[in-house]
Amino acid sequence: MIPTKRVFILGAGFSKPAGMPLATELFSHLVQKRVTDDENDEMGEWLEGLAERLAWLAGNDRKTDSFNMNIEEVFHCANFDIEVFRLSQHLTPVGRQDGPGTPWNVAESIEYWLSYLEYVLCDVILKKENRADLAPIIRWAETIDTGDAVITFNYDTLVERTLTELGKTFNHGMGRENDDGIAVFKLHGSIDWIVAHRAESFSKLDLLFEKKNMNQSEQNTGHVEDDYRLWRCRTRDQLQKWISGRDLQFVQKGASPKTVGIAGLGxxxxxxxxxxxxxxxxxxxxxxxxxxxxxxxxFSMSDFDAMAQMQFAGVARKRWKEKRPLPVIVIDPFLNEKTKERYCRVFRSVDFNCSGHETVDWNRF
Structure with missing residues (x-):
């Protein structure tokens, strides 16, 4: 019997049984870490207004708790608010920086709040991950092997941790010579990834990616793919120290601060x-x-995942034209008709299973 090549596509709902928050639950954890009381008041007022507008658009006239909003939706809509305030600056009889209350500076404040929420995202994920129950993830990981692959949109490292515990090797699909084992493609990055200037080298970390540029010089180009390399923490202790100490890092001359290798929100x-x-x-x-x-x-493949929809559709369309449609099985206890419609629109050939994956018999697949 020829082994079946399976590709698992994982979203936040995969990590949920282990104790990780969904996008609709993450926001309350992030706002709890806001900086000062003054900023809490200003940010809270803006969030309250945003929640009321989103409730109105959803046909709900009742007051909505701003802390229960979908974090992806907050970031998506916030960018429109920023643009509206910047447009309002055209009608203001003073300059952009003529006082903290100018429309332009209000837009800058919203940008700052968003950047802060993205920053503390790593702290929240790591805290939740440290308390995670790996049992449902291990249960799944026991059934996969090197013939399978994983596409994940999650920033956490639960998949990698469980594979390591089970003695299964993995790689991140970077095309390196030592890319053995199960391919785990982290399409949005990972909290244990470090983006560092090419002037820096780390003997105790794993180098994941270094672009080969035949025209490379010693001068900085201003292009991240040429000036920076991607590293990965080898151990849990390294990850803890990296996330907790990223504010206190030494920056070499000619380099710039290291950053966490995640793509953010929105x-x-x-x-x-x-x-x-x-x-x-x-x-x-x-x-x-x-x-x-x-x-x-x-993985709900919501409208905030438009790039994933487009890329998946490209693969599905090519296979459809070759008369070998890709069969897709969607496992999610929170499936609704809109989600089902999106999947059928992208992949065409789809079966749905409304069970939680912690109860699924993986041997059936």
Whole structure:
């Protein structure tokens, strides 16, 4: 019997049984870490107004708790608020920086709040991950092998941790010579990834990506893919120290501060700012193109995942024209008709399973 090549597509719902928050639950954890009381008041007023407008658009006239909003929706809509305030500056009889209350500076404040929320995202994920119950993830990981591949949109490292505990090797699809084991394509990055200037080298970290440029010089180009490399923490202790100490890092002359290799929040994520993600996306889509079946777990593929929809549709369309449609199974206890419609629109050939993956018999797939 020829082994089936499976590609698992994982979203936040995959990590949920382990104790990780969904996008609709994450926001309350992030806002709890806001900086000062003054900022809490200003940010709270803006969030309250945003929640009321979103409730109105949803046809709900009742007051909505701003802390229960979808974090992706907050970032998506916040960018429109920023643009509206900047437009209002055209009608203001003073300059952009003539006082803290100018429309332009209000827009700058919203940008700052968003950047702060993105910053504390790593702290929240790591805290939740440290308390995670790995049992449902291990249960799944026990059934996969090197013939399978994983496409994940999650920043946490639960998949990698469980594979390591089970003695299974993995790689991140960066195209390196030592890329053995199960391919785990992290399309949005990972909290244990470090983006560092090429002037810096780390003997105790794993180098994931370094672009080869035949015209490379010693001078900085201003282009992240040429000036930076991507590293990965080898151990849990390294990850803890990296996230907790990233404010207190030494920066070498000619370099710049290291950053966490995640693409952030919102519908438009600047994936190109993480060296190597171009290779990850290419390898991930190739794996899906070659798969016998795609198994989606806990990924709603919402409208905030438009890039994933487009890339998946490209693979599905090519296979459809070749008369070998990709069969897809979606496992999610929170499935609704809109989610089902999106999946059928992208993949065409889809079966749905409304069970939680912690109860699924993986041997059936």
């Amino acid at each position: 519908s438009y994520k600047q994936l190109h700012q993480i060296p190597g993600l171009g290779q990850v996306w290419t390898s991930g889509m190739r794996s899906l193109y070659q798969a016998d079946v795609g198994i989606v777990v806990g």
